[in-house]
Amino acid sequence: MADQLKERFRKLLVLHRKRCGMTQPALEEKSKVGKEMISRIERGVSEPSFETIEKLANALGIDFAELFTTEIPRSSLRSPEIAEITVRVAGLNKKDLPVLHSFLDTLAGREK
Structure with missing residues (x-):
């Protein structure tokens, strides 16, 4: 542990x-x-x-x-934008998650 x-x-x-x-x-x-x-x-x-x-x-x-955790901090969830994104991601079909993951990787790489 x-x-x-x-x-x-x-x-x-x-x-x-x-x-x-x-x-x-x-x-x-x-x-x-x-x-x-x-x-x-x-x-x-x-x-x-x-x-x-x-x-x-x-x-x-x-x-x-x-x-220590990868959970989304409660303070972030108070943001209306983050809350909306969280709800929308939760509603995605499981087969769509790899596409979202790839998009986020691309976006994160662009920010560096």
Whole structure:
């Protein structure tokens, strides 16, 4: 269980950092967590303290819980646009989901 949680945290940290368009040095500057420490966390070599997790989450503009779960944060669901998209996706036929997934991958790649 602990290993799964560490791996999820590591992957989500990288995902959120890239989603924000940040490099490790940019996250270092904004979070005041050393670049080497960020690198070690992202590679799964080091485990961050609660204080470090809080600094990273604040620098990324997210709730710290978003570094442990892939669930959509409740705060995001308060957005009418996100709520509408969620309802529409939930109503899709299962065979349409790969098309949506491909579209989202393309869109995410374009934002980098």
